[in-house]
Amino acid sequence: MAKKKKAAPKKKVAVKKSVAPKKKVVAKKKTAAKKSNPEQALMNSLVELIRKTSAEIPDDVQKVILEALAREEKNTTAEYAMNIIQANIELAKKKSQPICQDTGTILFFVECPRNFDQIAFTKICHKAVRKATEVGYLRQNSVDSLTGQNVGMNVGPGHPDIHFHQHAKSTVEIRLMLKGGGCENVGAQYALPYNELGAGRDLAGARKVILDAIQKAQGKGCGPGVLGVCIGGDRGAGYVHSKEQLLRRLDDTNSIKELADLEKEIVTTANTLGIGPMGFGGKTTLLGCKIGVLNRLPASFFVSVSYMCWAYRRLGITLKGDLSIGKWLY
């Protein structure tokens, strides 16, 4: 009996010993958790967003390009141009290389909750752009406007261009658009009435100037393209809102019926103009048209048109709590 009593403490020691290593493991895990670096996680998420946006056309755009290719007449220059565009898209995706040598303007649109630290985000975003440039996801493409010197790593005043919008959700959504210089050059802004075209201050007038912008872009801007349009606003807000229209999926439907009808009609009419891919003639001049509206002053009526080339690089992500990528948008 006495022997049995003596055995008890031994068992206790054994339990203690078995717990000890577990405690060490727990301690190690805690250390690892402390070391997890949200800045690095955000940086990784942004670099991956840039890589994928630069190399891959979103599915909704790819679908419309394939439909356009099928529509073009066989053995025409238009079909040849569309085939080259399609081959370029496939090759870039396969090799994870930029779709076009023109990096374009780097536009971030960030939807964020209250108390989101925009200054910290901007700093990490600049770091991510530098990294993406260093590894070749982005070409060195940003130039000092006064000296004409290339700044080297795509970071300088206004570049990248980051737009923050607070939303009522707790998530962070980041959309990225790489907008080429050639297509940016054919954007246009009209102040209505525009007497040259007989365009008054109404939807019919807006339609006239939008079609005029398409006519003037022919052979430039690397078509077939997509139009983002804003009716109203001031000159600055109008252009920004027209670019924001390019964040919409190509297969969505405008919630304002008159604009939904106008969007469809513009695409149908543009595709009868015979301008075609790269201006070579054919059935596909426009892949889509998205129109938004802003209030205006009684004294002004602007219609702002942003043109996006076939290299329609636009993707997005939502972040998880640890700032890694949660899901891909589009």
Ligand code: SF4
């Ligand atoms: S306009 Fe578009 S397709 Fe043409 S060079 Fe620029 S990014 Fe490339």
